[in-house]
Amino acid sequence: MKSRGATIACLLSPGLALALLAGCGQPSHGRQQPAAVPAATITLRLADEPAGAQPTYRQLERPAVFFAHPAHLQALGDKDCRRCHAVDDQGRFLPGLKQLVGVKGRRAREQAYHRVCIDCHRQQARQKGKAAPVLCGQCHGAPPGRGPAWSAIRFDLSLHQRHLLAMDGKCERCHHVYDEKLKKLVWKKNTESACRDCHGRYRRPEKTSLADASHAACVGCHLRRLAGKRSAGPVDCLGCHTAGRRAGIKRLEKPPPLERGQAERMLICQEGAKTGAVFFEHRNHETRVAACHQCHHRTMNKCSTCHRRSEADQGGGVTLERAYHDSRSAVSCVGCHRRQAEEGDCRGCHFRLVQLPAQHSCPQCHQAPIQPPSRPQLAGTDYVGVAVRPLLGPLSEDRQQLPERIEIKVLAAAYRPAVFPHLKIVKRLDEVVRRSSLASVFHGRVETLCSGCHHHQPLGARPAPCRSCHDNRGSRQQDRPSLYTAYHRQCVGCHQQLRLKQGCNDCHRPAAKEVSP
Amino acid sequence: MTISRRGFLGGLAAGTLAAGTAAASAGVKKLPGWPDSYGLLHDTNLCVGCRRCEEACKRVNGLPEPAVPLGDESVFDKMRRTSKDDYTVVNRYRRADGGRPAVYRKHQCMHCQDPCCASVCFVQAFEKTPQGPVLYHPERCVGCRYCVMACPYYALAYEYEQVWTPRVVRCTMCYPRIKKGQQPGCAEACPMGAITFGRRSDLLKLARQRIRKQPDRYIDHIYGEHEFGGTSWLTIGGTPFGELGLHEGAVPTPLPEIGSSYLSVVPLVITIYPGLLAGFYAFSRRREQLSRKETREAVAAALERARQEAENKLQAAAEKAKKEKEKAVAQAVKKAVEEAKKQAGQTGQEA
Amino acid sequence: MYHVLQEFMTATKGMCYVLSFGLLVIFVPFWLFLSEREKDDTSLPDKDEH
């Protein structure tokens, strides 16, 4: 008997040790790159942690649980959200477990989670014999499962308009502000703002987080409408948070601009500015952006509310000048314009032009007098008096005198001269620019069409030949390519960006053989 | 000399410490590599996959024409590697999609700063020259192909079909041309200027300059500056290097150092084993001798005991014999006396 | 104390210490099991016999 016991101990002990190690240790995939969490999987967090952070709470303890929502729906077999979730007296949907509503503090929430989850799992196991996890490692550290990737839903103009129509044009159904005196949420006309302007990423004592607020309002309303047998938006995770399902949401072709009492046109000018003020066609921009917060990134206020001429705190340290001109920002004027220039056919030239805005483009915006009129906001009539900015004029007759074709003979030894259809390309550029109003404005002078190739030269000057800078050797110190390289980079680079032909023989024809029979 | 004991000990400790740090600094010192060595910079943002470099490489090295002619896009359908006929290959790592053009990378021997091939060769057939290229000496190559095995970049190839004189073949960084003051063939041929030849230190500056100028288009990293101790071929671009078939996040330690740390144990084995094993031998021999001696003694003791016993037995027997003899004598005497008495009595009666 | 231990276990090398001691401990029953019957067995080769 003793020997049998020893046998078993002997055989089991390594296995046991391994099992214990595997069970106790942090699962190793937790230490790797955090896996992509699918849309229907909710990362259960005990407190407000940055969403992008590694889902562990207190470095040394167990990783957060990835909660697979669809799996639970399937296991429970009913579609009643109220089994787990609560709806408050105003019909708002309260995201998260109903047993955890109002439970504060990490420890308390942790215990509540454990109690609710494990109790239910045990019950399931008892009643239906289903293998619901009850051990720590079965939930903590289990991979997030598979499914379509999560992405945020963008409440763009089209979606906004559809909701507005469904609400009979009543903004107050969604928009609200907190009235200090009345101690309640009220609607004030023309103060409507994006949810995120007030509801931040994290829960605060006086404000719910953006996620909680939007789920409460959106899902709650969708549920109510469904209950009333009316058309409603999605109530499940995937409906809003996967690109595939969102693509199925109906879109309005041309949503009208939103009315919030804003001026159609305005003059942007600053006290003591040294450059001309800017006439800004607000209405013109409204329909070209996805939503207001593409520019009004924090509040619906005007830029100068936060951004000041000096680096004030409220603008995040960004001065007003940079707020307009930072070419790397997604919300600045120049930044947005630059992004437009890197899309589509504009790429052919602009992928190489890294120093935007080009100097000659300043007056395209700054065209009003330096000393602005007293009222910064102009009525439509005032605006008429201001000089209309020049749009791209037609290619004039003398422009037609541009060389039609140029023969490039750099590789004369191996190839016949390459024919460069100069005029054809100029006409094509002209056509591309004319198609876009933005491009028409910034290419106000015809010469700007030339500077994509004839770079580093004063605008309008007769272009110097490439050879004058690009010699046969090039300069490594200045990173200036040789003529041979410069031609290829210029031509092939553009062709590459525009997906045009790039083969050697598309431009070059091999030199004729000496003797042909 | 009156040094307090404490002072003396303190001085000693300081001396040991100083010696310790000196030793440590000797152990962690690293040679910076050849200062003026040449290198090449490949800019994957500029490369358009025209394969002119392949063609030039073949021309310069006298290799057969490309198997797939230049301009035939189908060559990119599968990843190619260097071979005996291609010292360099251009692969496409990302197809053009949306507005983004395709991404290509030229592959060839990287000419490591501390080359694996050189460290693993048991006849030193590879040599890192001060000019940068890693050279191969076929005249002493035995053909074990450990170098091909060890190369982390899969850059070396072997002439398997050669029956008598197979060689390891790979990019030579056009060493003969460099010595003549020319550029390597590929750098000269590249129409896009995606390959730049120059001193490695200059190329690093150039690469940084490009990254600084266009931070949106370049990843702020020069592949080959530090990877596995650095390489003479440098790569920059806007695609994560892991996607370009390079070892993203590679350690800055040269791989040969793993081997050298292992080989440092070898002399220890040679020095420790004989003494240790001789000790074991002496121990087991001694044990054997002892047991043999014990056996001998035990045998002797047993013999002695046997002899003693025999003697005792003999003695006892002798004594017994003696006693019996005495007894017999006494009995005989007694008998004789009685007989005499009897006779005397008879005679007395008769008388 | 609990946290010190936890931190030790979380570190890979710390885990290795524990693991190697664990293996050492496992070796004891292994050895005992292996040589359990040696005592009552006389069929093993004797040392000084050749």
Next chain:
Amino acid sequence: MSQPATATGKLLTPFNLITAAILAVGGVITVLRFFVSGLAGTTNLTDTYPWGLWIGFDVMSGVALAAGGFVISSAVYLFGMKEYKPLVRPAILTGFLGYSLVVVGLLYDLGRWYRLPYPFVVKPGPTSMLFEVGLCVALYLTTLAIEFSPAALEWLGWKRLRQLVGSLTIALTILGLILSTMHQSSLGALFLITPTKLHPLWYSSHLPVHFFISAVAGGLGMIIIESALSHRVFHDQVEISGERFSQLTVGLAKAAAVTLAVYLAVKVIGIAMDDKWHWLASGYGGWYLVEMLGFVALPCFLFVIGYRERRLGAIRVAAVLTVLGIVLNRLNVAIFAFNWQLPAAERYFPSWMELWVTVSIVTAGVWIFRFIVKRMPILHEHPEWRGQH
């Protein structure tokens, strides 16, 4: 001496015919390899897989399985386990033949085989692990030759020389142990430089230690198999009684069990050291577990059972499993887990000619072993030299 008569008399046995056929085809392939079409015509080697079966099996497995020689001779001569003396000579012979055939296999693989001595005579490359392996193998082969020579000298009857070699035994044994420790580990160290190519489960900075310990286990397994076969095939040569022979086998089983247990433990440490647990859940992890459980843990268990219960059958099965496990391990490191990231199309599988050459080399080894055992005092002691070193 009636051997010549029996040898010629039984020349046409099935065994002889089959092996002769194998060797004949092997000879043709040899000509092809060395003189006609080179490596390209005979092997499936590529630039990605410069090492194939001839290195993975003939060299790496061959060296590991020939480790029995040094294990047994050190046990007997250095650690005083005299009772195993009858196994020393067969083990040394196996080792000597094994290493000789390793060199033969290596010659097949080397591109310029005729330059084999170059590392020692032209330009030594001391930074190379392969140099270390080559040097040790060359020296160890010499050592084995001298260690083996008493048998030949006794057979030839050269008494003075035999006496001289006999007096060197201890020194030779120590030298053999040093050289074996070094090159068995260095074979593992060959792969230290390929962390990017070898699968993480097999790659470890402890590779040299893994190789050394597994070679000891493999050597023990090989001795058990080889002595069992010899006992059956050459029973007329064997001196010791069947009972005594089983006792020795059982003793070896204990050593093998402990060695395998240690090997398993060291492997577990290797996994833990670099935190590679999660790899076990992958496809390669399954293959790794097959190697570890099926060919290390299982034979270890069988050895334990065999030792406890005195079951020769279990011990022999365990020995076969151990040997297969070592071969599998070497092939995994050199071939299967090497370049594991590459697509299947670029993976290597040996050509039939490579396999045939390998089989021929093994066959040749068996032939030579048989030849020597039938003539020289290997399985029995020479009457004049009874009880000597």
